């Protein structure tokens with residue numbers, strides 16, 4: 217095994233280390249203990265009843281043997297009763313009917329305990345799956361925005377759905393089967409020793425070490441191939457999720473056939489990996505079956521030889537049937553090892569993949585204990601410098617100072633990649649400055665309203681701050697649901713009337729009521745039913761409803777055509793009235809009337825010019841160049 221600790225990442229940014237590792241096993245065991253501690257009652261029920269099940273299953277053959285021996289004694293009509301040395305007592309074989317009743321009663325107990333095992337195992341597994349999903353969702357919700365740039369959303373979904381299921385199933389199987397296996401084998405050996413057939417246990421142990429040893433060698437090979445096959449399958453799943461979410465690109469490019477061929481090729485790779493895994497799986501199953509089937513005749517031969525040599529009928533009448541049933545129980549338990557190990561393999565990998573999503577600690581904390589802002593007055597960048605965490609060597613913004621004063625409008629312009637959208641991301645606290653501070657001045661709860669208070673954005677209560685900020689971006693984010701649900705996302709306690717008022721302001725109301733189901737119309741996935749302009753109006757209605765103090769418009773109209781853009785701009789102008797606003801602009805029309813235009817230079821130069829539109833257009837400089845080059849049209 218290599219000592220190289222560096223993570224191998226696939227193109228989706230996830231670890232694809234296929235070797236067995238104690239780390240993976242550790243992660244899996246951690247998940248088991250975590251699940252057990254979260255579901256203590258179910259966990260103990262599963263353990264207790266699985267053990268009981270194994271105990272009953274090992275004793276049942278003993279009782280059945282007693283019954284058979286009783287019947288044979290009756291048939292022989294002999295006065296001398298055979299005895300079975302069991303649990304240190306010489307148990308005389310009494311009435312076979314007594315043993316029949318005991319066997320039947322034990323059977324009923326077995327059925328009952330099996331029901332409890334099945335019920336508790338299914339419940340435990342469901343709880344584990346739900347807990348894992350919840351844990352993953354909570355961590356994803358807390359995760360830094362940057363995390364999602366790295367991890368393809370389809371890939372995250374596969375983990376959320378497939379891996380949580382595999383893990384829950386694996387934990388359940390591994391757990392119950394191991395308990396059953398160990399309890400059953402220990403009890404079988406104990407019964408053999410106490411029944412005076414200890415030599416069966418010894419022969420069986422030697423035989424088992426040999427056959428399991430070979431099975432483990434085959435299993436290790438099989439496991440490697442299985443993991444490769446799982447990973448290929450997941451790659452196909454992720455790829456399909458990605459392509460389905462981009463179906464309009466495929467359709468509009470007429471590339472359906474290309475995509476079908478591509479997926480066929482990917483499936484072929486999965487198929488080849490799967491074939492190899494299947495070959496080793498078949499070999500493993502074959503080996504276990506051969507060794508298991510050979511065990512029975514082996515013991516029959518041993519007992520027959522012993523009988524022929526000693527002439528002791530007890531060997532054939534009592535001990536051989538008992539050995540047979542106990543050995544067959546052990547064989548059955550060994551056979552359960554294959555699915556157990558398989559699902560444990562699957563679960564270990566699932567646990568590893570889940571932990572890649574749940575382990576990374578978010579760097580941006582919501583500061584629930586931080587000062588609670590009630591009203592934002594102004595926001596000031598004090599010597600703010602920034603580089604993205606993934607590329608710390610590339611300065612996006614050098615030391616930068618600017619104040620967004622209360623009620624004034626600001627617009628950032630500059631060449632592509634100059635860092636305009638980065639300003640919006642810093643204002644939303646998607647990222648923290650590498651240097652300097654963003655100070656938020658306003659009215660904070662429990663602080664003297666007369667004192668103009670100012671706190672670092674990194675330290676204040678983030679949800680309270682964001683509840684005072686309105687954000688309109690280029691790609692409107694529409695949730696699956698109706699208009700009411702979508703707009704209410706800005707203010708959960710808003711009445712239907714308030715929502716309609718906001719829609720009227722955003723010029724969306726007339727369109728909504730023209731629809732058959734009006735405000736109750738379900739918007740398809742990502743607002744499938746709406747045009748670009750309508751989606752943007754919906755987002756604007758959300759912001760009207762929210763009534764924020766501070767507005768961030770990040771290229772809000774750049775995806776719209778000129779006519780729609782003009783209409784939407786009128787709505788945005790209404791929105792900006794009386795609020796502090798920061799516009800990230802592409803077009804001149806969006807910034808002509810703002811109070812301050814800030815021009816950013818390319819390649820991390822930061823602010824290179826600042827002023828009103830009239831000032832900048834009449835001064836030689838970067839803005840004039842952008843304007844003359846037609847970059848602001």
Ligand SMILES: Nc1ncnc2c1ncn2[C@@H]1O[C@H](COP(=O)(O)OP(=O)(O)OP(=O)(O)O)[C@@H](O)[C@H]1O
Pocket residue numbers: 362365604605606607612630631632633634635636637638639
């Ligand atoms: N998450 C990220 N990680 C690393 N680099 C990033 C990230 N997001 C953006 N960048 C880089 O930061 C630089 C500034 O990006 P930004 O989106 O702020 O530019 P912009 O001026 O808004 O560009 P445009 O006008 O094209 O939208 C670009 O070079 C971009 O490649």
